[in-house]
Amino acid sequence: MPEPTHILLAAAAWTGEGGAVLDQPELHVEAGRIAWIGRQGTRPRPEGAVVSDLGARFLTPGFIDAHLHLWGLDLSDPSALWNWTPAYRAARAVGDLERMLQAGITAVRCLGGPLGPSLARAVREGVVPGPHIVAAGEFICSRAGTWDHAAFPQAWVETLGMYADGPDECRRRVRERIRQGADFIKVGGSVGEHTDTLRPWGDDPARLRLAYTDAELRAVVEEAHRNGLKVASHAIGEAAVRQALDCGVDSIEHGHGISAELAKRIADSGAVLVPTLALPALRAETAAPHAAAGWRRHRAAQREALQQALRAGVRIAAGTDFVGPPATPLGPSAVEMELLVEAGMTPDQALTACITEGSSLLGLSDRIGRLAVGYEADLVALPGDPRRDIAVVRRPDFVMKSGRVVRELP
Template sequence: MLKKLVMLAMIIVPAGPVLADQTWLRCGALVDVDEGRTLGAHTIVVEDGKIESVRTGSPEAPNDAEVLDLSVLTCLPGLMDMHTHITSQSSPDSYLRRFTANEADVALRGAHYAKLTLEAGFTTIRDLGDAYNASIALRDAIDEGMVPGPRIVTAAKSLATTGGHADPTNGHRRDLMGDPGPREGVVNGAADARKAVRQRYKDGADLIKITATGGVLSVARSGQNPQFTEAEVAEIVRIAADYEMHVAAHAHGTEGMQRAIRGGVHSIEHGTYMDDETIDLMIEHQTWYVPTVSAGRFVANMAVVDGYFPPVVAAKAAEIGPLIQETFGRAHAAGVRIAFGTDCGVCPHGDNALEFQYMVEAGMSPADALRSATLRAAELLGRTDDLGRLRPGYLADVIAVPSDPLADVAALMDVRFVMREGGVYKTP
């Protein structure tokens, strides 16, 4: 049903164009993300959705090739955001919308946000929590060429404990609260953990997302208390591995973060109260860190806007939100493995590239910030053989901006050209 609803998005957002047999992109400059330097004019030859070759200068193209003039632009690999919620977006009526939005509303909003994200230059995303499995339907519709959007790797519905950050009935009155279980993503004990992971596999999810601590936007009191036992985390990780799925852990508080790391999760999301001991543990276990500074900055700003958040949420947003950028800076300086992520859906979709500016403000070089959204994100996904570089054999995910992003990362907020797997979705 949801898949059909997402396909209805064709009515309001046309899908990508038919691919030419061969497309030649004449770039004024090209960013080598491995070396962290910007090269001169290059031509990228695209065939069957992949990069056939990358050639110096502007060699003559065959008569039957499509030639796109990007000679005043700088080309670079499509960007990747490793923490989004593509089927929703924060607003003052978000909490009411839980009771008024139907599956169709969620699906069609997701199609709109996917288009915004792709046009912002993000050709691959991880989605870490949805409703109604809408991100699964959206992923499939995009893959089938029904609607435009980024490549989606999705966790579908997040896993929580009873009353935890992703318990879908938090804040409901008693007769609506019920007692949700593994099917709804609520886990208490090892048996529930096994069933919840297997349900996500059955639903079609690509990975598992747990809420290892309290969070900001839920109406529960604590934004940082631990919410899974280490044994529960380890069981989720163990069963997920049977289905070749990684586990991402939302975590703000130190204790819950450490339980998640020791339990074997693949990545920590947010990591607000990460201390030196936790940083050492991250490095020891080679756990990825996805900072989401954008969301922290956004909720901190909105916390002082009267009526934007319920009071219990505003208090947590004001406390937790401003801390993430500083935490990111310390983690980067210590050598923690970092992949780019924004938590867009909390902050507005399409503004994903603001994260680059926040990362640079906190001490990361523009080259490393760009690598976090290309090479490092590909490593996190296990896709280093086809994503994150402009090289022969890689998928033809190419974007172009008006100036050198290694000189000023703000250039990434002005994406003029977008190609995903050889299909052109935005032109100058």
């Protein structure tokens, strides 16, 4: 017997349709999808319908974190990457998924890590609750490149299966990711000096080098595109972002430390920029003094790059780059929208970056990211209007994912 229609009433709704706001909305949810949306009282209610009156609350589509890592790690334990079993890490990651749902995060893009494709499958098949997951699988990284754990024996790092040097090995790694269930490819395009404390990001965003030759990066992109997968590049600094565009990368992750001219080129290319303001913001407050100074430099460069991108008309999606406790716990991911507003976006632009551009970047814009008939019933009820106070996005009172209530009213 089918479940009864679930009717939601609220004071207003940001629909995701070009920033349109519907006053006194009424949504009818059936079989996990929005069957009807309109003003309250303008359509008969089906017999036996369940009604949730959300009162003065403001509805939006579910939030999307377009850049995070489902590692199941606690980074305060430096041995965790090597000593924690995959099963234990997966169990911890399932807890992270639940915390994200409670925070209103109903879809995520996992930008590197071995657990992502399996967690995506488990959520998709209903084995565990969680946001929709689009996952890259493990990174693709050159030796001495972006995520090469140079402080550890190379033989240990080899076991992670992320190394790729030369065009042929780059193609091989892409094929391995496809076999492992990846939805897209994540490649490391820039790296700091070997003496840098923040080596993947570099201690200074103006002083990074390329991690790959043009031929290697083109091999990654060509093989991924040949198989219908997009490519995301960790690219900080002028040289890495220019190379990513030259080689046809689809999204620029981080993307600061560049000129206004290059920002215009990103806009013209149609590539999406994911600035990830949240990670440096939190690390600048919690890291040791010598590392915090580097994170502050990145924060300043990110702010400048975001303002350049806005002036140039770059497509921007919101992602945190959160990886887990203690400094960046998965769950309070909506902090990225607040930081985007602090850096120059309007609240409406931040909502668009999080929800509309996020759903497009995940390849799910035909299913999520709008309050519209036929779309999955992923939605959040907030205690106020986020266009007036973006901070309310971190205080959801009610969350629904695919028509299932995952956070009840207090």
